[in-house]
Amino acid sequence: MSTPCRRCPSRAASCRPWLITWEWPSRPLPLPLALVSRSVPPALRPSSYCRGTAVHGLAADESDYALSDRDFELIAGIARDQAGIVIRAHKSAMIRGRLMRRLRALQLRSVAEYCELLRSSDGHKELPSLLNVLTTNHTAFFRERHHLDHLRSEALPDSYSRALKHNSRVRIWSSASSTGEEPYSIAAMVHASQPPKAIDLRVLATDIDTDVLDKAERGEYAREVVERSPADLKPLLLCEPAGADTVRIGAALRRHLTFKQLNLITEWPMRGPFDVIFCRNVMIYFDAPTKKSIVDRCVDLLRPGGWLYLGHSESLSPPHPAFELIGRTIYRRR
Structure with a gap:
Protein backbone atom coordinates (compact mmCIF):
# COMPACT_ATOMS: atom_id res chain seq x y z
CA MET A 1 0.00 0.00 0.00
CA ASP A 61 20.56 7.02 -7.57
CA GLU A 62 22.47 4.41 -5.58
CA SER A 63 25.72 6.05 -6.64
CA ASP A 64 24.94 8.90 -4.23
CA TYR A 65 25.53 6.49 -1.36
CA ALA A 66 28.60 4.78 -2.79
CA LEU A 67 31.85 5.03 -0.86
CA SER A 68 34.65 5.77 -3.31
CA ASP A 69 38.17 4.52 -2.74
CA ARG A 70 39.27 8.08 -2.02
CA ASP A 71 36.53 8.62 0.54
CA PHE A 72 37.16 5.22 2.13
CA GLU A 73 40.82 6.12 2.58
CA LEU A 74 39.75 9.37 4.26
CA ILE A 75 37.41 7.59 6.70
CA ALA A 76 39.87 4.77 7.39
CA GLY A 77 42.68 7.27 7.92
CA ILE A 78 40.65 9.25 10.45
CA ALA A 79 39.73 6.06 12.32
CA ARG A 80 43.38 4.99 12.40
CA ASP A 81 44.86 8.36 13.36
CA GLN A 82 42.19 9.46 15.83
CA ALA A 83 41.27 6.17 17.51
CA GLY A 84 43.84 3.57 16.45
CA ILE A 85 41.10 1.57 14.71
CA VAL A 86 42.21 -0.41 11.66
CA ILE A 87 39.50 -0.65 8.97
CA ARG A 88 40.24 -3.05 6.11
CA ALA A 89 38.96 -2.50 2.58
CA HIS A 90 36.47 -5.39 2.82
CA LYS A 91 34.62 -3.40 5.51
CA SER A 92 33.67 -0.67 3.04
CA ALA A 93 29.99 -1.67 2.83
CA MET A 94 29.69 -1.79 6.62
CA ILE A 95 31.22 1.68 6.93
CA ARG A 96 28.86 3.07 4.30
CA GLY A 97 25.90 1.67 6.23
CA ARG A 98 27.04 3.29 9.46
CA LEU A 99 27.60 6.64 7.77
CA MET A 100 23.92 6.74 6.79
CA ARG A 101 23.08 7.75 10.36
CA ARG A 102 25.19 10.88 10.03
CA LEU A 103 23.87 11.67 6.56
CA ARG A 104 20.33 11.60 7.91
CA ALA A 105 21.23 13.67 10.96
CA LEU A 106 23.02 16.30 8.87
CA GLN A 107 20.50 16.13 6.00
CA LEU A 108 23.22 15.42 3.45
CA ARG A 109 22.50 13.84 0.08
CA SER A 110 25.56 11.65 -0.40
CA VAL A 111 28.62 10.09 1.19
CA ALA A 112 30.76 12.30 -1.03
CA GLU A 113 29.06 15.39 0.41
CA TYR A 114 29.77 14.12 3.93
CA CYS A 115 33.43 13.53 3.13
CA GLU A 116 33.70 17.06 1.76
CA LEU A 117 32.46 18.24 5.15
CA LEU A 118 35.23 16.23 6.82
CA ARG A 119 37.82 17.83 4.52
CA SER A 120 36.54 21.35 5.18
CA SER A 121 37.82 23.80 7.78
CA ASP A 122 34.97 22.72 10.06
CA GLY A 123 35.73 19.02 9.63
CA HIS A 124 37.31 18.70 13.07
CA LYS A 125 33.94 19.46 14.66
CA GLU A 126 32.46 16.35 13.05
CA LEU A 127 35.22 13.95 14.18
CA PRO A 128 33.63 12.94 17.54
CA SER A 129 30.35 12.07 15.82
CA LEU A 130 32.16 10.15 13.09
CA LEU A 131 34.09 8.10 15.64
CA ASN A 132 30.84 7.41 17.48
CA VAL A 133 29.28 5.79 14.40
CA LEU A 134 32.45 3.89 13.48
CA THR A 135 32.94 2.18 16.83
CA THR A 136 31.24 -1.15 17.52
CA ASN A 137 29.01 -1.35 20.59
CA HIS A 138 27.90 -4.97 20.66
CA THR A 139 27.72 -6.04 24.29
CA ALA A 140 25.54 -7.83 26.85
CA PHE A 141 25.15 -8.23 30.58
CA PHE A 142 27.45 -10.90 32.05
CA ARG A 143 29.16 -11.46 28.72
CA GLU A 144 32.03 -13.97 28.86
CA ARG A 145 30.81 -15.23 32.19
CA HIS A 146 34.00 -17.07 33.08
CA HIS A 147 35.68 -13.69 33.59
CA LEU A 148 33.00 -12.54 36.00
CA ASP A 149 33.01 -15.83 37.89
CA HIS A 150 36.77 -15.49 38.28
CA LEU A 151 36.41 -11.87 39.34
CA ARG A 152 33.99 -12.82 42.10
CA SER A 153 35.76 -15.95 43.32
CA GLU A 154 39.44 -15.00 42.91
CA ALA A 155 40.25 -11.42 41.97
CA LEU A 156 37.93 -9.59 44.36
CA PRO A 157 38.76 -11.60 47.52
CA ASP A 158 42.46 -11.19 46.70
CA SER A 159 42.02 -7.44 46.22
CA TYR A 160 40.02 -7.05 49.45
CA SER A 161 42.64 -8.93 51.44
CA ARG A 162 45.44 -6.77 50.07
CA ALA A 163 43.49 -3.54 50.63
CA LEU A 164 42.75 -4.39 54.27
CA LYS A 165 46.34 -5.42 54.92
CA HIS A 166 47.85 -2.27 53.42
CA ASN A 167 45.06 0.16 54.29
CA SER A 168 44.56 0.91 50.60
CA ARG A 169 41.71 1.16 48.14
CA VAL A 170 40.35 -1.15 45.42
CA ARG A 171 40.06 0.15 41.86
CA ILE A 172 38.61 -1.63 38.81
CA TRP A 173 38.68 -0.28 35.25
CA SER A 174 36.30 -1.18 32.43
CA SER A 175 38.26 0.35 29.55
CA ALA A 176 35.73 -0.11 26.72
CA SER A 177 32.46 0.04 28.59
CA SER A 178 30.15 0.74 25.63
CA THR A 179 26.51 1.14 26.74
CA GLY A 180 27.31 0.02 30.27
CA GLU A 181 26.49 -3.67 30.38
CA GLU A 182 30.08 -4.61 31.24
CA PRO A 183 30.67 -2.17 34.13
CA TYR A 184 27.23 -2.87 35.61
CA SER A 185 27.98 -6.60 35.44
CA ILE A 186 31.25 -5.91 37.27
CA ALA A 187 29.41 -3.82 39.86
CA ALA A 188 26.90 -6.64 40.32
CA MET A 189 29.73 -9.03 41.15
CA VAL A 190 31.27 -6.49 43.51
CA HIS A 191 27.98 -6.02 45.34
CA ALA A 192 27.33 -9.77 45.51
CA SER A 193 30.81 -10.35 46.96
CA GLN A 194 29.93 -8.14 49.96
CA PRO A 195 33.14 -6.08 50.14
CA PRO A 196 34.20 -4.97 53.64
CA LYS A 197 32.70 -1.57 54.44
CA ALA A 198 36.11 -0.23 55.35
CA ILE A 199 37.32 -0.54 51.75
CA ASP A 200 37.16 2.41 49.35
CA LEU A 201 36.05 0.70 46.13
CA ARG A 202 35.30 2.28 42.76
CA VAL A 203 34.72 1.05 39.20
CA LEU A 204 35.88 3.38 36.41
CA ALA A 205 34.03 2.93 33.11
CA THR A 206 35.43 4.58 29.99
CA ASP A 207 34.68 4.59 26.27
CA ILE A 208 35.57 6.69 23.26
CA ASP A 209 31.90 6.99 22.23
CA THR A 210 30.18 9.83 24.07
CA ASP A 211 26.71 8.73 22.94
CA VAL A 212 26.95 5.28 24.51
CA LEU A 213 28.48 6.74 27.67
CA ASP A 214 25.43 8.96 28.12
CA LYS A 215 23.20 5.90 27.89
CA ALA A 216 25.44 3.92 30.24
CA GLU A 217 25.42 6.62 32.88
CA ARG A 218 21.61 6.69 32.89
CA GLY A 219 21.61 2.96 33.60
CA GLU A 220 18.27 2.41 31.86
CA TYR A 221 17.70 -0.56 29.56
CA ALA A 222 14.89 -2.22 27.68
CA ARG A 223 13.46 -4.96 29.84
CA GLU A 224 14.11 -7.54 27.11
CA VAL A 225 17.85 -6.68 27.17
CA VAL A 226 18.07 -7.52 30.86
CA GLU A 227 15.89 -10.61 30.40
CA ARG A 228 18.56 -12.10 28.16
CA SER A 229 20.93 -12.31 31.15
CA PRO A 230 21.66 -15.72 32.73
CA ALA A 231 18.76 -16.57 35.03
CA ASP A 232 20.95 -17.01 38.10
CA LEU A 233 22.77 -13.70 37.58
CA LYS A 234 19.93 -11.44 36.47
CA PRO A 235 18.72 -10.74 40.05
CA LEU A 236 22.18 -9.36 40.87
CA LEU A 237 21.42 -6.29 38.72
CA LEU A 238 18.83 -5.17 41.31
CA CYS A 239 16.70 -3.67 38.54
CA GLU A 240 14.04 -1.08 39.33
CA PRO A 241 11.06 -0.25 37.06
CA ALA A 242 11.73 2.83 34.93
CA GLY A 243 8.86 2.62 32.44
CA ALA A 244 6.44 0.25 30.76
CA ASP A 245 9.22 -1.70 29.06
CA THR A 246 12.27 -0.18 30.73
CA VAL A 247 14.23 -0.94 33.88
CA ARG A 248 17.03 0.86 35.69
CA ILE A 249 20.05 -0.76 37.29
CA GLY A 250 19.81 -0.64 41.08
CA ALA A 251 21.24 2.33 42.97
CA ALA A 252 23.42 0.02 45.07
CA LEU A 253 25.33 -0.84 41.87
CA ARG A 254 25.29 2.60 40.26
CA ARG A 255 26.99 4.18 43.26
CA HIS A 256 30.15 2.17 42.59
CA LEU A 257 30.56 3.55 39.06
CA THR A 258 32.22 6.60 37.51
CA PHE A 259 31.85 7.17 33.74
CA LYS A 260 34.44 9.09 31.71
CA GLN A 261 35.15 9.58 28.01
CA LEU A 262 38.55 8.20 27.01
CA ASN A 263 40.32 7.49 23.74
CA LEU A 264 42.67 4.61 24.46
CA ILE A 265 45.37 5.83 22.07
CA THR A 266 45.63 9.24 23.75
CA GLU A 267 47.11 10.06 27.14
CA TRP A 268 45.43 8.34 30.08
CA PRO A 269 44.73 10.72 32.96
CA MET A 270 44.42 7.89 35.52
CA ARG A 271 47.44 7.24 37.69
CA GLY A 272 46.38 3.96 39.29
CA PRO A 273 47.17 1.59 40.63
CA PHE A 274 44.30 -0.62 39.54
CA ASP A 275 43.56 -4.04 40.96
CA VAL A 276 41.61 -5.22 37.90
CA ILE A 277 41.47 -4.05 34.29
CA PHE A 278 38.88 -5.25 31.77
CA CYS A 279 40.17 -4.56 28.24
CA ARG A 280 37.84 -6.84 26.32
CA ASN A 281 36.92 -6.96 22.64
CA VAL A 282 38.76 -3.77 21.79
CA MET A 283 42.28 -4.97 20.92
CA ILE A 284 40.91 -6.67 17.81
CA TYR A 285 40.44 -3.24 16.20
CA PHE A 286 44.06 -2.11 16.68
CA ASP A 287 47.27 -2.78 14.79
CA ALA A 288 50.19 -4.54 16.51
CA PRO A 289 52.09 -1.41 17.67
CA THR A 290 48.91 0.07 19.19
CA LYS A 291 48.11 -3.20 20.98
CA LYS A 292 51.62 -3.33 22.45
CA SER A 293 51.40 0.28 23.61
CA ILE A 294 48.07 -0.32 25.37
CA VAL A 295 49.29 -3.50 27.07
CA ASP A 296 52.48 -1.75 28.22
CA ARG A 297 50.41 1.03 29.74
CA CYS A 298 48.14 -1.50 31.45
CA VAL A 299 51.28 -2.94 33.05
CA ASP A 300 52.12 0.51 34.40
CA LEU A 301 48.63 0.95 35.85
CA LEU A 302 48.14 -2.52 37.36
CA ARG A 303 49.53 -3.28 40.79
CA PRO A 304 51.74 -6.38 41.07
CA GLY A 305 49.35 -9.30 41.38
CA GLY A 306 46.59 -7.36 39.61
CA TRP A 307 44.35 -8.94 36.97
CA LEU A 308 43.84 -8.25 33.26
CA TYR A 309 40.86 -9.65 31.32
CA LEU A 310 40.89 -9.70 27.51
CA GLY A 311 38.15 -10.60 25.03
CA HIS A 312 37.45 -14.18 23.96
CA SER A 313 39.24 -13.75 20.60
CA GLU A 314 42.18 -11.80 22.01
CA SER A 315 45.49 -12.80 23.58
CA LEU A 316 48.87 -11.40 24.53
CA SER A 317 50.78 -12.56 21.48
CA PRO A 318 53.69 -12.67 21.72
CA PRO A 319 53.49 -13.33 25.48
CA HIS A 320 54.24 -10.27 27.60
CA PRO A 321 56.93 -10.77 30.25
CA ALA A 322 54.93 -8.83 32.83
CA PHE A 323 51.89 -11.13 32.64
CA GLU A 324 51.22 -14.74 33.53
CA LEU A 325 48.34 -16.54 31.80
CA ILE A 326 46.06 -17.84 34.56
CA GLY A 327 42.99 -18.96 32.63
CA ARG A 328 41.16 -18.42 29.37
CA THR A 329 42.03 -14.79 28.46
CA ILE A 330 42.79 -14.10 32.15
CA TYR A 331 46.21 -12.67 32.97
CA ARG A 332 47.92 -11.74 36.21
CA ARG A 333 50.62 -9.11 36.53
CA ARG A 334 53.83 -10.59 37.87
Whole structure:
Protein backbone atom coordinates (compact mmCIF):
# COMPACT_ATOMS: atom_id res chain seq x y z
CA MET A 1 0.00 0.00 0.00
CA SER A 2 1.47 3.35 -0.95
CA THR A 3 1.47 6.00 1.75
CA PRO A 4 2.28 9.70 1.87
CA CYS A 5 5.21 11.12 3.79
CA ARG A 6 3.95 11.66 7.35
CA ARG A 7 5.61 15.06 7.51
CA CYS A 8 4.24 16.16 4.15
CA PRO A 9 0.57 15.07 4.15
CA SER A 10 -0.16 17.48 1.32
CA ARG A 11 1.92 15.27 -0.98
CA ALA A 12 -0.64 12.61 -1.64
CA ALA A 13 0.15 8.97 -2.23
CA SER A 14 -1.36 9.23 -5.69
CA CYS A 15 1.56 11.35 -6.86
CA ARG A 16 4.03 8.52 -6.27
CA PRO A 17 2.42 5.11 -6.83
CA TRP A 18 5.91 3.66 -7.29
CA LEU A 19 6.60 4.01 -3.53
CA ILE A 20 5.51 1.15 -1.24
CA THR A 21 6.09 1.39 2.51
CA TRP A 22 5.44 -0.96 5.40
CA GLU A 23 6.66 -1.62 8.92
CA TRP A 24 8.78 -4.45 10.33
CA PRO A 25 7.03 -5.00 13.69
CA SER A 26 9.44 -7.52 15.23
CA ARG A 27 11.98 -4.85 16.11
CA PRO A 28 12.12 -3.02 19.49
CA LEU A 29 10.68 -0.08 17.52
CA PRO A 30 8.76 -0.44 14.23
CA LEU A 31 11.18 -0.02 11.36
CA PRO A 32 9.82 1.75 8.28
CA LEU A 33 10.88 0.05 5.07
CA ALA A 34 10.32 1.07 1.49
CA LEU A 35 10.49 -0.34 -2.00
CA VAL A 36 10.99 2.04 -4.89
CA SER A 37 10.64 1.05 -8.53
CA ARG A 38 13.03 2.31 -11.19
CA SER A 39 10.26 4.34 -12.87
CA VAL A 40 10.49 7.24 -10.45
CA PRO A 41 9.26 10.45 -12.08
CA PRO A 42 12.37 12.64 -12.53
CA ALA A 43 10.59 15.67 -11.11
CA LEU A 44 10.15 13.85 -7.80
CA ARG A 45 13.81 12.85 -7.22
CA PRO A 46 14.50 13.18 -4.30
CA SER A 47 13.69 16.72 -3.13
CA SER A 48 9.99 15.93 -3.06
CA TYR A 49 10.52 14.27 0.33
CA CYS A 50 11.14 15.85 3.73
CA ARG A 51 14.89 15.82 4.24
CA GLY A 52 15.84 13.72 7.23
CA THR A 53 12.78 11.48 7.13
CA ALA A 54 12.87 7.72 6.71
CA VAL A 55 11.95 7.96 3.04
CA HIS A 56 14.16 10.92 2.15
CA GLY A 57 16.31 10.11 -0.83
CA LEU A 58 15.09 6.56 -1.36
CA ALA A 59 14.52 7.42 -4.98
CA ALA A 60 18.02 8.78 -5.43
CA ASP A 61 20.56 7.02 -7.57
CA GLU A 62 22.47 4.41 -5.58
CA SER A 63 25.72 6.05 -6.64
CA ASP A 64 24.94 8.90 -4.23
CA TYR A 65 25.53 6.49 -1.36
CA ALA A 66 28.60 4.78 -2.79
CA LEU A 67 31.85 5.03 -0.86
CA SER A 68 34.65 5.77 -3.31
CA ASP A 69 38.17 4.52 -2.74
CA ARG A 70 39.27 8.08 -2.02
CA ASP A 71 36.53 8.62 0.54
CA PHE A 72 37.16 5.22 2.13
CA GLU A 73 40.82 6.12 2.58
CA LEU A 74 39.75 9.37 4.26
CA ILE A 75 37.41 7.59 6.70
CA ALA A 76 39.87 4.77 7.39
CA GLY A 77 42.68 7.27 7.92
CA ILE A 78 40.65 9.25 10.45
CA ALA A 79 39.73 6.06 12.32
CA ARG A 80 43.38 4.99 12.40
CA ASP A 81 44.86 8.36 13.36
CA GLN A 82 42.19 9.46 15.83
CA ALA A 83 41.27 6.17 17.51
CA GLY A 84 43.84 3.57 16.45
CA ILE A 85 41.10 1.57 14.71
CA VAL A 86 42.21 -0.41 11.66
CA ILE A 87 39.50 -0.65 8.97
CA ARG A 88 40.24 -3.05 6.11
CA ALA A 89 38.96 -2.50 2.58
CA HIS A 90 36.47 -5.39 2.82
CA LYS A 91 34.62 -3.40 5.51
CA SER A 92 33.67 -0.67 3.04
CA ALA A 93 29.99 -1.67 2.83
CA MET A 94 29.69 -1.79 6.62
CA ILE A 95 31.22 1.68 6.93
CA ARG A 96 28.86 3.07 4.30
CA GLY A 97 25.90 1.67 6.23
CA ARG A 98 27.04 3.29 9.46
CA LEU A 99 27.60 6.64 7.77
CA MET A 100 23.92 6.74 6.79
CA ARG A 101 23.08 7.75 10.36
CA ARG A 102 25.19 10.88 10.03
CA LEU A 103 23.87 11.67 6.56
CA ARG A 104 20.33 11.60 7.91
CA ALA A 105 21.23 13.67 10.96
CA LEU A 106 23.02 16.30 8.87
CA GLN A 107 20.50 16.13 6.00
CA LEU A 108 23.22 15.42 3.45
CA ARG A 109 22.50 13.84 0.08
CA SER A 110 25.56 11.65 -0.40
CA VAL A 111 28.62 10.09 1.19
CA ALA A 112 30.76 12.30 -1.03
CA GLU A 113 29.06 15.39 0.41
CA TYR A 114 29.77 14.12 3.93
CA CYS A 115 33.43 13.53 3.13
CA GLU A 116 33.70 17.06 1.76
CA LEU A 117 32.46 18.24 5.15
CA LEU A 118 35.23 16.23 6.82
CA ARG A 119 37.82 17.83 4.52
CA SER A 120 36.54 21.35 5.18
CA SER A 121 37.82 23.80 7.78
CA ASP A 122 34.97 22.72 10.06
CA GLY A 123 35.73 19.02 9.63
CA HIS A 124 37.31 18.70 13.07
CA LYS A 125 33.94 19.46 14.66
CA GLU A 126 32.46 16.35 13.05
CA LEU A 127 35.22 13.95 14.18
CA PRO A 128 33.63 12.94 17.54
CA SER A 129 30.35 12.07 15.82
CA LEU A 130 32.16 10.15 13.09
CA LEU A 131 34.09 8.10 15.64
CA ASN A 132 30.84 7.41 17.48
CA VAL A 133 29.28 5.79 14.40
CA LEU A 134 32.45 3.89 13.48
CA THR A 135 32.94 2.18 16.83
CA THR A 136 31.24 -1.15 17.52
CA ASN A 137 29.01 -1.35 20.59
CA HIS A 138 27.90 -4.97 20.66
CA THR A 139 27.72 -6.04 24.29
CA ALA A 140 25.54 -7.83 26.85
CA PHE A 141 25.15 -8.23 30.58
CA PHE A 142 27.45 -10.90 32.05
CA ARG A 143 29.16 -11.46 28.72
CA GLU A 144 32.03 -13.97 28.86
CA ARG A 145 30.81 -15.23 32.19
CA HIS A 146 34.00 -17.07 33.08
CA HIS A 147 35.68 -13.69 33.59
CA LEU A 148 33.00 -12.54 36.00
CA ASP A 149 33.01 -15.83 37.89
CA HIS A 150 36.77 -15.49 38.28
CA LEU A 151 36.41 -11.87 39.34
CA ARG A 152 33.99 -12.82 42.10
CA SER A 153 35.76 -15.95 43.32
CA GLU A 154 39.44 -15.00 42.91
CA ALA A 155 40.25 -11.42 41.97
CA LEU A 156 37.93 -9.59 44.36
CA PRO A 157 38.76 -11.60 47.52
CA ASP A 158 42.46 -11.19 46.70
CA SER A 159 42.02 -7.44 46.22
CA TYR A 160 40.02 -7.05 49.45
CA SER A 161 42.64 -8.93 51.44
CA ARG A 162 45.44 -6.77 50.07
CA ALA A 163 43.49 -3.54 50.63
CA LEU A 164 42.75 -4.39 54.27
CA LYS A 165 46.34 -5.42 54.92
CA HIS A 166 47.85 -2.27 53.42
CA ASN A 167 45.06 0.16 54.29
CA SER A 168 44.56 0.91 50.60
CA ARG A 169 41.71 1.16 48.14
CA VAL A 170 40.35 -1.15 45.42
CA ARG A 171 40.06 0.15 41.86
CA ILE A 172 38.61 -1.63 38.81
CA TRP A 173 38.68 -0.28 35.25
CA SER A 174 36.30 -1.18 32.43
CA SER A 175 38.26 0.35 29.55
CA ALA A 176 35.73 -0.11 26.72
CA SER A 177 32.46 0.04 28.59
CA SER A 178 30.15 0.74 25.63
CA THR A 179 26.51 1.14 26.74
CA GLY A 180 27.31 0.02 30.27
CA GLU A 181 26.49 -3.67 30.38
CA GLU A 182 30.08 -4.61 31.24
CA PRO A 183 30.67 -2.17 34.13
CA TYR A 184 27.23 -2.87 35.61
CA SER A 185 27.98 -6.60 35.44
CA ILE A 186 31.25 -5.91 37.27
CA ALA A 187 29.41 -3.82 39.86
CA ALA A 188 26.90 -6.64 40.32
CA MET A 189 29.73 -9.03 41.15
CA VAL A 190 31.27 -6.49 43.51
CA HIS A 191 27.98 -6.02 45.34
CA ALA A 192 27.33 -9.77 45.51
CA SER A 193 30.81 -10.35 46.96
CA GLN A 194 29.93 -8.14 49.96
CA PRO A 195 33.14 -6.08 50.14
CA PRO A 196 34.20 -4.97 53.64
CA LYS A 197 32.70 -1.57 54.44
CA ALA A 198 36.11 -0.23 55.35
CA ILE A 199 37.32 -0.54 51.75
CA ASP A 200 37.16 2.41 49.35
CA LEU A 201 36.05 0.70 46.13
CA ARG A 202 35.30 2.28 42.76
CA VAL A 203 34.72 1.05 39.20
CA LEU A 204 35.88 3.38 36.41
CA ALA A 205 34.03 2.93 33.11
CA THR A 206 35.43 4.58 29.99
CA ASP A 207 34.68 4.59 26.27
CA ILE A 208 35.57 6.69 23.26
CA ASP A 209 31.90 6.99 22.23
CA THR A 210 30.18 9.83 24.07
CA ASP A 211 26.71 8.73 22.94
CA VAL A 212 26.95 5.28 24.51
CA LEU A 213 28.48 6.74 27.67
CA ASP A 214 25.43 8.96 28.12
CA LYS A 215 23.20 5.90 27.89
CA ALA A 216 25.44 3.92 30.24
CA GLU A 217 25.42 6.62 32.88
CA ARG A 218 21.61 6.69 32.89
CA GLY A 219 21.61 2.96 33.60
CA GLU A 220 18.27 2.41 31.86
CA TYR A 221 17.70 -0.56 29.56
CA ALA A 222 14.89 -2.22 27.68
CA ARG A 223 13.46 -4.96 29.84
CA GLU A 224 14.11 -7.54 27.11
CA VAL A 225 17.85 -6.68 27.17
CA VAL A 226 18.07 -7.52 30.86
CA GLU A 227 15.89 -10.61 30.40
CA ARG A 228 18.56 -12.10 28.16
CA SER A 229 20.93 -12.31 31.15
CA PRO A 230 21.66 -15.72 32.73
CA ALA A 231 18.76 -16.57 35.03
CA ASP A 232 20.95 -17.01 38.10
CA LEU A 233 22.77 -13.70 37.58
CA LYS A 234 19.93 -11.44 36.47
CA PRO A 235 18.72 -10.74 40.05
CA LEU A 236 22.18 -9.36 40.87
CA LEU A 237 21.42 -6.29 38.72
CA LEU A 238 18.83 -5.17 41.31
CA CYS A 239 16.70 -3.67 38.54
CA GLU A 240 14.04 -1.08 39.33
CA PRO A 241 11.06 -0.25 37.06
CA ALA A 242 11.73 2.83 34.93
CA GLY A 243 8.86 2.62 32.44
CA ALA A 244 6.44 0.25 30.76
CA ASP A 245 9.22 -1.70 29.06
CA THR A 246 12.27 -0.18 30.73
CA VAL A 247 14.23 -0.94 33.88
CA ARG A 248 17.03 0.86 35.69
CA ILE A 249 20.05 -0.76 37.29
CA GLY A 250 19.81 -0.64 41.08
CA ALA A 251 21.24 2.33 42.97
CA ALA A 252 23.42 0.02 45.07
CA LEU A 253 25.33 -0.84 41.87
CA ARG A 254 25.29 2.60 40.26
CA ARG A 255 26.99 4.18 43.26
CA HIS A 256 30.15 2.17 42.59
CA LEU A 257 30.56 3.55 39.06
CA THR A 258 32.22 6.60 37.51
CA PHE A 259 31.85 7.17 33.74
CA LYS A 260 34.44 9.09 31.71
CA GLN A 261 35.15 9.58 28.01
CA LEU A 262 38.55 8.20 27.01
CA ASN A 263 40.32 7.49 23.74
CA LEU A 264 42.67 4.61 24.46
CA ILE A 265 45.37 5.83 22.07
CA THR A 266 45.63 9.24 23.75
CA GLU A 267 47.11 10.06 27.14
CA TRP A 268 45.43 8.34 30.08
CA PRO A 269 44.73 10.72 32.96
CA MET A 270 44.42 7.89 35.52
CA ARG A 271 47.44 7.24 37.69
CA GLY A 272 46.38 3.96 39.29
CA PRO A 273 47.17 1.59 40.63
CA PHE A 274 44.30 -0.62 39.54
CA ASP A 275 43.56 -4.04 40.96
CA VAL A 276 41.61 -5.22 37.90
CA ILE A 277 41.47 -4.05 34.29
CA PHE A 278 38.88 -5.25 31.77
CA CYS A 279 40.17 -4.56 28.24
CA ARG A 280 37.84 -6.84 26.32
CA ASN A 281 36.92 -6.96 22.64
CA VAL A 282 38.76 -3.77 21.79
CA MET A 283 42.28 -4.97 20.92
CA ILE A 284 40.91 -6.67 17.81
CA TYR A 285 40.44 -3.24 16.20
CA PHE A 286 44.06 -2.11 16.68
CA ASP A 287 47.27 -2.78 14.79
CA ALA A 288 50.19 -4.54 16.51
CA PRO A 289 52.09 -1.41 17.67
CA THR A 290 48.91 0.07 19.19
CA LYS A 291 48.11 -3.20 20.98
CA LYS A 292 51.62 -3.33 22.45
CA SER A 293 51.40 0.28 23.61
CA ILE A 294 48.07 -0.32 25.37
CA VAL A 295 49.29 -3.50 27.07
CA ASP A 296 52.48 -1.75 28.22
CA ARG A 297 50.41 1.03 29.74
CA CYS A 298 48.14 -1.50 31.45
CA VAL A 299 51.28 -2.94 33.05
CA ASP A 300 52.12 0.51 34.40
CA LEU A 301 48.63 0.95 35.85
CA LEU A 302 48.14 -2.52 37.36
CA ARG A 303 49.53 -3.28 40.79
CA PRO A 304 51.74 -6.38 41.07
CA GLY A 305 49.35 -9.30 41.38
CA GLY A 306 46.59 -7.36 39.61
CA TRP A 307 44.35 -8.94 36.97
CA LEU A 308 43.84 -8.25 33.26
CA TYR A 309 40.86 -9.65 31.32
CA LEU A 310 40.89 -9.70 27.51
CA GLY A 311 38.15 -10.60 25.03
CA HIS A 312 37.45 -14.18 23.96
CA SER A 313 39.24 -13.75 20.60
CA GLU A 314 42.18 -11.80 22.01
CA SER A 315 45.49 -12.80 23.58
CA LEU A 316 48.87 -11.40 24.53
CA SER A 317 50.78 -12.56 21.48
CA PRO A 318 53.69 -12.67 21.72
CA PRO A 319 53.49 -13.33 25.48
CA HIS A 320 54.24 -10.27 27.60
CA PRO A 321 56.93 -10.77 30.25
CA ALA A 322 54.93 -8.83 32.83
CA PHE A 323 51.89 -11.13 32.64
CA GLU A 324 51.22 -14.74 33.53
CA LEU A 325 48.34 -16.54 31.80
CA ILE A 326 46.06 -17.84 34.56
CA GLY A 327 42.99 -18.96 32.63
CA ARG A 328 41.16 -18.42 29.37
CA THR A 329 42.03 -14.79 28.46
CA ILE A 330 42.79 -14.10 32.15
CA TYR A 331 46.21 -12.67 32.97
CA ARG A 332 47.92 -11.74 36.21
CA ARG A 333 50.62 -9.11 36.53
CA ARG A 334 53.83 -10.59 37.87
